[in-house]
Amino acid sequence: MTAVRGAPRDDGGDVPPAPRLRPPAHHVSRRAVAHWTIEYVLVFGLAFGLALGVAAWAGSADWTGTPGLLARHAALLPIVIGVAGTLTAAIAPVWRYRVHRWEVSADVVYTRTGWFDREWLLVPVGRIQTATAGQGWLERLLGLATVEINTASHTGSSELTGLPVDVAVRLAADLARRAHDLRDDAT
Amino acid sequence: MTGPATRPPGERGAVAPAGRQRLHPLTFVVGATRELMALLAAGATGLLVGGLSTAFFFTLIGLAFGLAFHVTAWATFTYTVQDDRIELRRSLVRRTVKSIPRDRIRGVDVTTSFGHRLLGLAVVRVDAGADGGEGELNAVSRREAARLRRVLLARTAAPAPPRARVLARMRRRWYLYAPLSGAYLLTPFALAGSLIGFLYDVGDDLGLVTRDRIARLGQDVAGLPGAAVVAAAAVLLVAMPVMSVIVFTLFNGDFTVRERDGSLVAERGFVTRRSVALELRRVRGVELVDNPFERAARVVRLGALVTGLGDAAHRGRLLPAAPRAYAVDVAERVLGPVPGPLTAHPSAARGRRVVRAAAPPLGVGVVAASVGQGGVAVLCAVLTVLAVPLGLDRYRQLGHAADATRFTLRSGSLLRRQVVVDRTAVVGWRVRQSLFQRRAGLATLDAAVGAGDGGYAGLDMAAPDAVAFAAALTPDWVLPFLEPPGATPGGAPRT
Numbered sequence: 001m002t003a004v005r006g007a008p009r010d011d012g013g014d015v016p017p018a019p020r021l022r023p024p025a026h027h028v029s030r031r032a033v034a035h036w037t038i039e040y041v042l043v044f045g046l047a048f049g050l051a052l053g054v055a056a057w058a059g060s061a062d063w064t065g066t067p068g069l070l071a072r073h074a075a076l077l078p079i080v081i082g083v084a085g086t087l088t089a090a091i092a093p094v095w096r097y098r099v100h101r102w103e104v105s106a107d108v109v110y111t112r113t114g115w116f117d118r119e120w121l122l123v124p125v126g127r128i129q130t131a132t133a134g135q136g137w138l139e140r141l142l143g144l145a146t147v148e149i150n151t152a153s154h155t156g157s158s159e160l161t162g163l164p165v166d167v168a169v170r171l172a173a174d175l176a177r178r179a180h181d182l183r184d185d186a187t
Numbered sequence: 188m189t190g191p192a193t194r195p196p197g198e199r200g201a202v203a204p205a206g207r208q209r210l211h212p213l214t215f216v217v218g219a220t221r222e223l224m225a226l227l228a229a230g231a232t233g234l235l236v237g238g239l240s241t242a243f244f245f246t247l248i249g250l251a252f253g254l255a256f257h258v259t260a261w262a263t264f265t266y267t268v269q270d271d272r273i274e275l276r277r278s279l280v281r282r283t284v285k286s287i288p289r290d291r292i293r294g295v296d297v298t299t300s301f302g303h304r305l306l307g308l309a310v311v312r313v314d315a316g317a318d319g320g321e322g323e324l325n326a327v328s329r330r331e332a333a334r335l336r337r338v339l340l341a342r343t344a345a346p347a348p349p350r351a352r353v354l355a356r357m358r359r360r361w362y363l364y365a366p367l368s369g370a371y372l373l374t375p376f377a378l379a380g381s382l383i384g385f386l387y388d389v390g391d392d393l394g395l396v397t398r399d400r401i402a403r404l405g406q407d408v409a410g411l412p413g414a415a416v417v418a419a420a421a422v423l424l425v426a427m428p429v430m431s432v433i434v435f436t437l438f439n440g441d442f443t444v445r446e447r448d449g450s451l452v453a454e455r456g457f458v459t460r461r462s463v464a465l466e467l468r469r470v471r472g473v474e475l476v477d478n479p480f481e482r483a484a485r486v487v488r489l490g491a492l493v494t495g496l497g498d499a500a501h502r503g504r505l506l507p508a509a510p511r512a513y514a515v516d517v518a519e520r521v522l523g524p525v526p527g528p529l530t531a532h533p534s535a536a537r538g539r540r541v542v543r544a545a546a547p548p549l550g551v552g553v554v555a556a557s558v559g560q561g562g563v564a565v566l567c568a569v570l571t572v573l574a575v576p577l578g579l580d581r582y583r584q585l586g587h588a589a590d591a592t593r594f595t596l597r598s599g600s601l602l603r604r605q606v607v608v609d610r611t612a613v614v615g616w617r618v619r620q621s622l623f624q625r626r627a628g629l630a631t632l633d634a635a636v637g638a639g640d641g642g643y644a645g646l647d648m649a650a651p652d653a654v655a656f657a658a659a660l661t662p663d664w665v666l667p668f669l670e671p672p673g674a675t676p677g678g679a680p681r682t
């Protein structure tokens with residue numbers, strides 16, 4: 001604890017005793033909830049279908065020994081996936097909407113993402129290499145877009161999902177321009 | 188070979204029209220040697236077995252084609268060092284010009300294999316960071332290689348007089364550390380494997396390998412008396428460390444690191460002498476790596492974290508196994524003072540390390556036991572018990588420290604790794620917190636770095652510590668986003 005607290009800096013000031021990151025200022029679009037819900041339903045629907053197939057196949061196969069034990073319980077698989085999928089699709093999108101936030105200050109992009117596990121990401125604009133706004137087919141239907149921010153490091157690269165299209169396009173263009181102006185040599 | 192005659196003639200080497208330089212004329216000798224050897228062997232065998240057969244003439248034709256190809260490849264390849272770039276032209280079938288801007292060049296790697304050394308040649312690889320941004324000159328004279336390295340890595344037009352300073356030199360005694368790192372212990376197996384594979388291939392080509400003979404060989408081996416097997420195992424046990432020292436010495440012999448004209452030049456190897464030059468201002472950090480055996484012997488391997496360096500594990504190496512104090516000393520000469528002492532991570536992290544080490548074998552064991560696989564379950568139980576001390580050690584090795592200009596993070600047990608990174612190399616901070624970490628008041632801090640692996644994690648730091656660590660190193664980026672003291676918590680990391 002002591003080793004990380006450096007001497008006060010002329011440009012920064014003292015680090016408070018138990019610093020906490022505050023949430024970023026902006027929510028993503030409300031339509032992002034619909035986007036995530038549809039995505040979860042599609043993915044879990046596919047998994048459910050596959051599980052049904054596996055269960056039917058395992059039930060009809062006549063194995064002996066240990067795999068027979070698995071075969072007797074194979075019918076459980078679609079049930080487990082169905083319950084997990086329903087719960088996830090019901091809870092996760094709203095939870096994610098509450099967590100997902102973003103903010104662009106004068107020189108730093110600050111995002112918070114995740115739901116069960118959370119991530120706070122701070123990327124200075126001067127270290128951004130590319131900023132791209134993109135839309136998948138589902139996002140296009142809902143009028144949403146994703147901004148991809150790339151740095152020289154994969155760990156420092158991030159995605160801002162669920163932004164309204166006009167905001168995303170403006171943000172990407174703005175970041176790219178400012179990154180060019182502020183670019184410094186960390187690569 | 189016609190080109191604009193405006194370029195100044197090159198300094199040295201076989202001069203092609205208009206300042207373009209060719210590779211060394213002896214190049215095709217080395218290039219063709221491998222094919223020659225194989226073809227000569229096949230041709231001689233063909234001559235012995237079947238006299239002047241068609242196979243023999245085909246071999247001769249193949250030989251001629253191979254030579255012609257190498258001569259043509261040599262004649263149609265030129266390179267030009269210009270003020271702002273180096274151009275590699277190839278016009279064998281398709282004309283290609285590869286142009287590498289000189290300010291993008293991040294390293295120049297000079298390798299001399301045994302064959303090259305006999306002929307006084309060297310292979311020069313120019314590393315420019317981006318994908319496909321690598322140029323190879325195979326091969327030039329060793330003087331030309333030294334000149335290219337000097338010219339390509341010098342930022343100013345006029346190359347400064349070479350002012351070399353030896354930063355590190357390997358002592359002879361350190362070759363004995365070779366058996367400590369697992370990789371070199373396995374070399375006898377690798378050698379034996381490739382030898383058997385080679386014999387099998389040659390024998391198969393000559394029709395000497397039959398199902399019958401293999402079966403008989405198998406029976407012979409199975410029929411060996413127990414004493415012979417024990418003796419063979421004993422020989423192997425003795426051979427492993429001895430061989431590892433020999434191989435290690437061949438690869439790393441006389442390992443020397445020099446500083447010259449703003450570059451680090453690391454040279455190593457007895458048979459194949461390899462020399463890697465790294466631009467010093469692109470060296471943004473170092474890593475100290477060791478395993479439990481090396482830890483017990485207090486030795487450590489040192490590597491450089493360089494921006495945009497391909498094959499960094501080999502090219503960035505600054506010291507093979509060397510005493511820790513010496514390695515730290517070299518690190519400080521390359522980078523500056525290493526921050527310390529390390530701060531231990533909160534004790535809540537201990538439980539997480541142990542659980543994460545023991546859970547996988549435990550889970551597999553429980554499943555195995557429930558389906559009646561007794562043997563697997565027992566094995567998993569043993570692994571689970573072994574995982575506990577591993578997890579405890581993984582916790583013990585966690586640590587972090589920082590000063591005003593750089594920070595250090597350490598983790599890992601079977602392969603412990605401590606990185607020291609310059610704070611200006613950081614391109615972003617990522618704080619991760621799982622539900623379990625949130626309950627334990629922990630968070631993982633990833634420093635995104637545009638060098639080395641791209642990111643280094645401070646595992647399971649106390650959540651406020653993780654934020655304070657980032658804030659202390661880059662206050663401008665972090666302080667604006669801190670909760671004002673005494674404010675209501677808003678879902679951010681907290682104790």
